Amino acid sequence: MLNPQQNKVIYSGTGRRKMSIARVQIIPGSGKLIINGLPGESYLQFSPNYLRISCTPLNILGLNKEYDIYVKAEGGGLTGQADAIRLGLARALCSINPENRLMLKSEGLLSRDARIKERKKYGLRKARKAPQYSKR
Template sequence: MIISSKNKVIYSGTGRRKTSIARVNIIPGSGKLTINGIPGESYLQFSPNYLRISRAALNILGLDKEYDIYVKTEGGGLTGQADAIRLGLARALCNINPENRLTLKSQGLLSRDSRIKERKKYGLRKARKAPQYSKR
């Protein structure tokens, strides 16, 4: 989705993972990451792993310092949110240039991880954990 406001072009993409949702907007800029109005490094607790996961699509395409990233994320924990940001960013980069799609798809950045928590069943303690069996 492409939004234009005041001579600025905004590219957006939505990413989901478990219960996390990330709405990612990218604007041509200097490469800063802002998540929920907070600098991305402090939001992701200065974890190099989360930062690497979040910026994976930009690093693969070599566009590290080309775009500013603004993210609105909710739900889940930091791991789910970082993966949701990765998917949303990859989808936004596909809106910029359709040729990016081949590179990102081959790296597995455009596939949504559909694993979610299994529901609890009646008669069980959790989704699969049964009460202890007693013979007598």
């Protein structure tokens, strides 16, 4: 997709994890990460773990300073959002060059983590927690 303001190509991908959704757009640039209008470091609370998780696809392909990443993340917490950003970024990189897909797939970055919160059942207090049983 062509951005009319800057005349640059935009590649996009969507990632989901738990209740989080991240819409990722990458543009050729200097390697900055912007999440919801804030610098990535401050949005992810300067956590090196979250930053490492979010940028894993770029590190594997060796494209650290090649693209600017713009993310709109919503829902869930920081862990879910970081994992959603990682999946969205991996999908966007696949749209740039189909050869990237082999490398990202072998690292397990293109698979959606389907674990979500289990629903509450009737007669129980939570999804599995039952009321205390009294024999007498």
